Amino acid sequence: MPYAAAAANLAAPAHPFCTNPLRTRADVAAAVTSLLEPLAAGTSAGGALVRAGGTGARFDETAAQVEGFARPLWGLAALLAGGGAYAGAARWARGLVAGTDPDGPEFWGAMEDRDQRMVEACPIGFALAVAGDAFWEPLGERERANLAAWLGGMNVRDMPNTNWLWFRVFANLGLARNGAPYSQERLDADLDHLDTFYRGNGWSNDGPPTHTQMDYYSGSFAIQYLQLLYSKLAEKTDPKRSEEYKARARAYALDCVHYFSPEGSAVTFGRSLTYRWAMAGFWAGVAFAEVDLPAPLDSWGVVKGIWLRHLRWWTQHPFVFQPNGMLSIGFAYPNMYMTENYNSPGSPYWCMLAFAPLALPADHPFWTAPEEPYPVAAVPPVKALTMPLHVAVRAAGHTYILNSGQACHYPLRATQAKYGKFAYSSAFPYSVQTGSHTLPEWAPESTMALAEVEADAPPADGGGGGLLGELWKLRRRVEHARIETPPSPDGAAAAAGPVLVSSMRPWKDVIVDTWLIPPTPGSPADAWHLRVHRVRAGRAVRVAEGGFAVRGVQAGDGKALQSIGYEAAAAGGAVEGCVEGPGSALVLGASGAVGVVDVAAPRAAWKAAATRDGAALQADANSNLLEPRSVIPLLTGSVAEGSVGWFVTGVFAVPAAGVPGWRAVWKEKWEARPEVPGWMAAIMEKSG
Template identity: 50%
Template sequence: MSPPREPTQGLVLGYTDLHPFSTVPLTDRTSVQSLLATVLDPLEPFFSPLRARVRCPGATAVRFDQTASEVEGFARPLWGLACHLAGGGAYRGTQWWIDGLRAGTDPEGEEYWGYPRDNDQRMVEMCPIGFALAVAPQIWEGLSERERGNVEGWLGNSINEKNMPNTNWLWFRVFANLGLKKNGGRFSQERLDADIEHLETFYRGDGWSNDGPEGIHQMDYYSSSFAIHFLQLLYAKLAGDENPERAAEFKKRAQMAALDLAHYYDEEGRSIPFGRSVGYRFAMVSFWGALAYADVELPAPLTWGMVKGMVMRHLRWWQTQHNIWSSSGTLTIGYSYPNMYMAENYNSPGSPYWACLAFICLAVPETHPFWTSKEENHWDVIPKVKALKHPGHIMSNLGGHCMLLSSGQACSYPMKGTHAKYGAFAYSSAYGYSVPPGLFTLEQYALASQLGLSDDGGDYWKTRRLSDSSLQTRGGPSDTTPVLVSLWSPFPDVHIKTYLIPPTEAHPNWHLRAHHIRAEGRAVLTADGSFAISSAQAADGRMLGAYDAASPGGEGTQPRLIGNYDVATPEAWADGRTGAFVVSKGAVGIRALEGSKGKRTATLVNADPNSNLVESRTVIPTLQGTVERGESVWYVSGIYAKPSGEGVKREGYLSGWEAVPEVPGWLREEMGL
């Protein structure tokens, strides 16, 4: 057994300390290199003695074994290190990963990673290892002949002999083989080609690939920045000379997708949290660096200044999220703060380091216009509202945030909070989605941007998960407003048709949702929630009080927010037409627009802590109603949102609340009004 290694001095963050990540002034390539070092440095004390494993703080379990979890901790930071080395950079800890690769692939060694089985998590981590071997020759050169043979046996032979999930995982095997090929190691060209041919069946058109075969509708960040588009572009760069036609096709798809994906990033650098694995945080922006790395010619009207602006603003926004780190300086599971409720069952403590994909920009030469251009705002040239056919989204950048309306997507396998991650009606760059920390009463379901239905008096609630959807244009020949329509059934005998209508220039802070509910076989309670917003006062963190326009802070709620579960008091309720709103970090609210007095009532759901991705304490303005058995009713909800931000004065947060949009004529006609 090897002697224990000398202990290393790790980062310790105290009560008022800022992580070094937040202190780097981001201006150029050199500053982003320094930013990467602040991500990698805190890992040093958590390497195993032979450096083959990294045990990040947090003893949480995942669906795979502990060794694979610690291989994750070792391999995922390689995305950042390999990109840095590929761009000619140097890092003091490079040898850690060379030593770890040597020990982890030695079948006779005490830190051997183990031969992967079918569908083994180790296969995922072979992707950053393969990429690192392909672009950073010093790694392969740092191994002896025998050690290279061990790498070939573990990286190539093992993954080529095993079954893999029929998802983006197939790209991981491509890169395992590609890394060996680039270094003259043993690999399988047959397997590499076959996997890419099969991945082609995921392509749906207009630049979009699905994360799975026919019959699955799942187009989240895996279809762009986390895996498919990202890895297509890396392949085009590394294997384009031998397969120029395929490389050209991948670049063409990226050009088409870029004009859609630009709608997911707002002027402040925030991206819209949607779908699974958003705990990979700044990896959301990696697609844009990959465009530059693969030498893609940008489609008009995008410029390299706009692409650079998206990446740099995104990284700067994450620099303001001070709670994403553990006290030891490592990334935590969560989004804007540590949060296990939103975690998938494959999120180990080392899992968040997939975020290092964002550093692909460091592999881009300093002479590339990505680095030499001045930062620009892409929202100066792209539409404020756009319908995206393949993901089933309507994108909007009106009212101070980027928002997507969504219908039709669903994860194909059991996942925690899947209805919230894919089935909600609206997703915002400012407010984030909410997941249920429990399954009893509305406080635990936290139905932000969701319609819930209960047939047991309000204990248990069902929401939209699976739906048949279509993207339509309503309003006549002169009106090109896109509308999303979805058909869904929370119970076998309750059927709902939902319309999602985006904001307009005249009413930029409002979007509409209409529900036609047919309760054929049972009576149901309904709860239609707006966005979730912080429930804490800025000055002292205490719970918001009743809204008073004349108060100095300008914060508060209408009606009153009840801090416990006794919501029977009349103060907690309002007429649905009057609605409910909250003013804290901006303002959100909801109003009933169907026109029937007393049909629905408005209240504030004091959501359980840690249900929202962005804010740990939130409240959700909500409309509640009852549909009796045999009834067929129409609900039309107006959802208000005006986030805080640069140039937005606190006294103006509610400036649009009274300017309620009218129900469109085509919808009134369908409602029979």
């Protein structure tokens, strides 16, 4: 059977979400109900607990099932607030009563310090704030007292010094808007402290200054999103702060737009990506708060288009759902490798926060405005995002960021993959490690892996072509990260634009300095970006550097991509395969063309390392967020003990999603090789 036909042979009928056109308000409302309905099967008799699967998390099982109950409220409450209806809403109303009854069999348990229940209090607080007539008004006096006592239990408990403080704000806000007992003192103190996370240009850090972490939690998952909701809900009681939050959103939007492609996909970066379309939560919050954005985003049609196209992108990925219709843990398919230890089966339902615009009435301009395309002509193709230390690029149909300087403030699972890579793409999502021994397990997509070479050890590759061996190290923390604008000979800004510079120390006697150089959009080499590395080695090391990961199977029969000659690859048509050789590797797959190449510098005064070997690495299955089977173009080399090795890597990508007819243009773009800029060659020459 052809692979395309086999791929359509799903384990269950297509989920209604995946067949939803998602173009109108009615479509979005139907999407919400289609996500809510399967949860009925996992709902407890009293309605307070929802089991969405059988895997565990770092917290207790009751808290995990509270997640399954509470997180869908993001969507349900917005639906009801906007005048919509859902026949199963009574399940949640009953569940609030049962879960907060300390004498009942489904009591959630009292709040404890740093308790996962604190997180789930946030969507409950939101539901009370916007749909109190459904979730507060029907309750009796004792039931209201129980609910208020349970939520208020947060006010005397310790919380992490992160975005979590917003969850207590919303618990108190929900109570306040219904005339229930709450703590204004705690609410004000939390807001004052959260405002210390603000760094400028609309961006907040996910914690104090020591936490260099600005990912989707800073925008769509928590801080910006909840600021926007608060700015609407508290615009009369806290007008000064509400207007400040709207002003931050106007600034942040001009950066956030760079994380979304014109096709609707979003750049994969950071943790908690099992929340999926919550990545578009910022745009949902803008609509909910009715914030007028600056040009080129000063149209409801533009905001609506970014939001809807992202939702529609997800309809193309049926395996986000389990056969029973509930969401799976993972990204584009079930995947535990990419998760965090706080992901329970109910965690993915944080995605429901993306449906906040349903709280707007049907005649609101957001809903009546025609959807508009991404403002390609008005959004800069290359931009330095100074707060998160990213350089955003949109060139040759590819939307991605160059990255340095961030790290999770605690040792997160796969943290090197989530924060430490050189580049993150919307078309080619990142890969995570599945183990700790071989390079296929590490899946070094868009990063450099280093391994120590022991002088008296037997060959480390074990017949694996230099790809095996223990103790590979990937970039996790960096030093001296900064964005520079190199001067051109006449003193003006270089045409290549901003450059990211940073250093890392995989060992105390090995320093890797890296320059990440974006392309010049519209130039012949616009499908490339450059990475220049200086490896100062106090010990002998092997290095392996990967480009973007691409689908690793043939479209026709689903078999693994095979090695082919360049002549065969360049012949055109639907040719797929891997071209490997000295100094380069190129992979053509159904999702596009990716590659890496050693780039020669125009000067010879600096000492270049020997030409690296090119290979197509068959990454471990399920290491990539999007493709269960993936291939990574790779360059491998080495640096001798006591020496300095320079590596200049050209990284190539032409995504199928962003370049219609990409098979007809990839060859021309592959052969338009980038050159080392003169200012970079001068640095290399001076350094020796």
